[in-house]
Amino acid sequence: MQPNQISQTAAFIAIKFYGLTQTDPYRSWFDEKIIRFYDRLVQFLPKPLHLYHSVLKKKWIRRFFLFSEELLLPGDLMHIIMRKYFIGQQVDQLLDSGYEQLLVLGAGFDHLAMLHSQKGTCSFEIDAPGMASLKEQFIKQHGMQNANLHLLSHHVSEGNNKINLELIPPLDPNRKTVIVAEGFFDYLYPEQSKKILEDLVTFFNNKATLISTIFALDELSVVRRSVFKAGVTMVGEKIRLGWSKEEYESTLDSVGFGNTRMLNASTMRQKLLVPADISMPVLDGFYLVSSKV
Numbered sequence: 001m002q003p004n005q006i007s008q009t010a011a012f013i014a015i016k017f018y019g020l021t022q023t024d025p026y027r028s029w030f031d032e033k034i035i036r037f038y039d040r041l042v043q044f045l046p047k048p049l050h051l052y053h054s055v056l057k058k059k060w061i062r063r064f065f066l067f068s069e070e071l072l073l074p075g076d077l078m079h080i081i082m083r084k085y086f087i088g089q090q091v092d093q094l095l096d097s098g099y100e101q102l103l104v105l106g107a108g109f110d111h112l113a114m115l116h117s118q119k120g121t122c123s124f125e126i127d128a129p130g131m132a133s134l135k136e137q138f139i140k141q142h143g144m145q146n147a148n149l150h151l152l153s154h155h156v157s158e159g160n161n162k163i164n165l166e167l168i169p170p171l172d173p174n175r176k177t178v179i180v181a182e183g184f185f186d187y188l189y190p191e192q193s194k195k196i197l198e199d200l201v202t203f204f205n206n207k208a209t210l211i212s213t214i215f216a217l218d219e220l221s222v223v224r225r226s227v228f229k230a231g232v233t234m235v236g237e238k239i240r241l242g243w244s245k246e247e248y249e250s251t252l253d254s255v256g257f258g259n260t261r262m263l264n265a266s267t268m269r270q271k272l273l274v275p276a277d278i279s280m281p282v283l284d285g286f287y288l289v290s291s292k293v
C-alpha cells in the first residue's frame with residue numbers, strides 16, 4: 001500500500017456495511033448516527049465507488065451481490081457486520097467502565113473516532129497520509145470536526161515502522177486507553193506488526209486494552225484462502241501478516257500484552273446471527289482479539 005493510495009479494502013468495508021444495513025435486522029443493531037455516517041461516506045467516496053450509494057438501494061442488486069459474494073467467499077459479508085458490531089460493543093463497555101481515550105490504528109473509513117469524540121472522549125485516528133487527508137475532508141464537509149477528534153497520518157513502511165506516539169501531544173500515556181486495530185495488522189509484515197505492538201506496550205503504562213482483528217488464513221481451505229488473497233491483490237493491496245491464531249497470541253504475549261481473549265467466527269455467529277434466525281456463515285479464520293497492557 002502506497003502512502004497516498006486510497007485504500008480500496010477500507011472503502012469496500014464501508015460499502016458492504018452500507019449495503020447490508022439498508023435492511024433490518026442488520027440496521028437495527030447499530031445506532032442511527034452510525035447508519036447516517038456510512039450513508040454520507042459512501043456518497044463521498046471517489047469515483048466510481050460512490051455509485052454504490054444509489055446502486056445498493058435496489059433490493060435486487062443487493063440480492064445479486066449477496067449471492068455472488070457468498071459464492072466466492074462464504075461469510076465475508078457477515079464478518080463485516082460482526083466486526084463492526086462486536087468491536088463497537090467492546091469499545092462502549094470499556095469507555096463506560098472508565099477508559100478515557102480512544103486510539104484507532106489503520107482507521108480507514110471507520111466511524112468509531114467520530115462517534116466517541118462527539119460523545120466527549122478524546123479520540124485519535126492514524127492512517128496513511130492519503131487516507132487521513134481524505135477522511136479529514138469528509139469529516140469537515142459534514143461538520144463532524146470537534147476538539148476531541150484528532151486525525152493523524154503515518155505510513156508504516158520499511159525504515160518507518162515506528163508510529164511516534166510521543167509526538168502526538170494530546171495523546172496521554174497515563175490515561176486509560178482503548179486501542180483499536182481493526183483489519184490493520186494483516187496488511188503489515190510480521191516484524192512491523194510486532195514493532196508496533198512493542199511500542200504500544202512501552203508507551204502506555206499498564207493502562208491500555210487493545211481490540212484487534214486477525215485473519216488466520218491457515219484455517220481457510222486452499223481455494224478460499226486464494227480467493228481471499230486475490231480479492232485484496234485485485235484492489236492493489238496485499239495481505240502480509242500470515243500469522244495463525246497461535247502465532248498472534250504468542251506475539252502478543254512476548255511483547256507484554258496479557259489477558260488475551262479471542263472471539264471466533266462461530267461464537268460471533270451464535271451470539272448475533274443465530275438468535276436473529278440468520279443462517280448465513282461468518283468467515284472462518286476471522287478473530288476478534290482483546291488484550292491488555
Ligand SMILES: C[S@@+](CC[C@H](N)C(=O)[O-])C[C@H]1O[C@@H](n2cnc3c(N)ncnc32)[C@H](O)[C@@H]1O
Nearest residue numbers: 001007009010106107108128155156182183187
Ligand atoms: C482493511 S482497511 C481497514 C480499515 C478500518 N480499520 C476498518 O476496519 O473499517 C486497512 C487500513 O489500514 C491502512 N493501512 C494499510 N497499510 C498501511 C500502512 N503501511 N501504513 C498505514 N496505514 C496502512 C489502510 O490505509 C486502511 O485504511
